[in-house]
Amino acid sequence: MQSWQTILKNSITTLDDVPEHLVSGKEIGTITQMYPMRINPYYLSLIKEKHDPIWLQAVPQQAELEDTVCMADPLDEENLSPVANLIHKYPDRVLFLVTNQCAMYCRFCTRKRKVGTTAMVIKDTTIQAGIDYIRTTPQVRDVLISGGDPLLLNDERLEWILSQLHAIPSVDIIRIGSRVPCTLPMRVTPALCTMLKKYHPLYINTHFNHPREITPEAAKACTMLADAGIPLGCQTVLMKGVNDDVTTMAKLLTKLLTIRVKPYYLFQGDLSRGTNHLRTSIQCGQNIMRGLIGHISGMAIPTFAVDGPHGKGKVPLTPNYIQSLDSQLVFTNYQGETCFYDNSA
DSSP states (O other): OOOHHHHHHTOBOSGGGSOTTTOOHHHHHHHTTTSOOOBOHHHHTTOOSTTSHHHHHHSOOGGGGGOOSSBSSTTOTGGGOSBTTEEEEETTEEEEEOOSOOSBOOTTOTTTTTTTSTTSOOOHHHHHHHHHHHHTOTTOOEEEEESSOGGGSOHHHHHHHHHHHHTOTTOOEEEEEOOHHHHOGGGOOHHHHHHHGGGOSEEEEEOOOSGGGOOHHHHHHHHHHHHTTOOEEEEEEOOTTTTOSHHHHHHHHHHHHHTTOEEEEEEOOOOBTTOGGGOOOHHHHHHHHHHHBTTBOGGGOOEEEEEEGGGTEEEEOOOOOEEEESSEEEEEOTTSOEEEEEOOO
């Protein structure tokens, strides 16, 4: 069996690598000058045909260069960074970017403007500056390590970062944001899990968007992490042609529970330049939520949310079931029936 490093090394990254049946060379060549492409052989094997839900997430399209609606930095991360590669948006938590590499460059990426490019400079000094900021900012109790994908760091490098953060008294929990369990699950090794379990309380938020991504390999990776005592959540992005219907979403969310991953967020697509062709309307997401709530296990229901442009933060977009609220709550249940609840207390 090939190592994860070998699989990653054999990724498609240039025009000459692209299988002819997936996309025309001219299309790819122009786009990847602005937005890099990386599709490792494992994730490539999940694509059945052009324009299928896996293809849409991985293969560049001309529409990426025709986006006149979205913004380069929709979440205003650059202006919320007290030091390079650390975003301090919420009072008690920070987002700490520790790598600019991913196992597959998602076409819907929030940081599409710089992940995988020279625009995102991460080195020892920037990581140390982030650790120093967290150490000297005691209101920060929750650190989310992201990038890029932190699990693309080697075990030693990742452990050094975790050990530094774990030693800070004011840091209560550490989270890792990683799509590796989905896009390169063989990266999750026994050695990695043994190392990670030393730094509890540790959480991993991973990222699956379609039921076909939940393969035996992905299930094994998630099981290994869960067996190491790491709670797993999933942050799914709602995308046109990928998962924008109730049937697909219900299958994805219920299947996640079988591999011990708790659906956490369903995100409305960020306004990241080059991604507008994948965005749905907010009404689409709310209709999907109506088709999920009450029809599948509550354990499988994520919070549908939008991350407010200009750094305004995440806001839930829950469908409205309330008809009126004063001394009595009048509401509609999941079957459309009108219900009443005495609110006079």
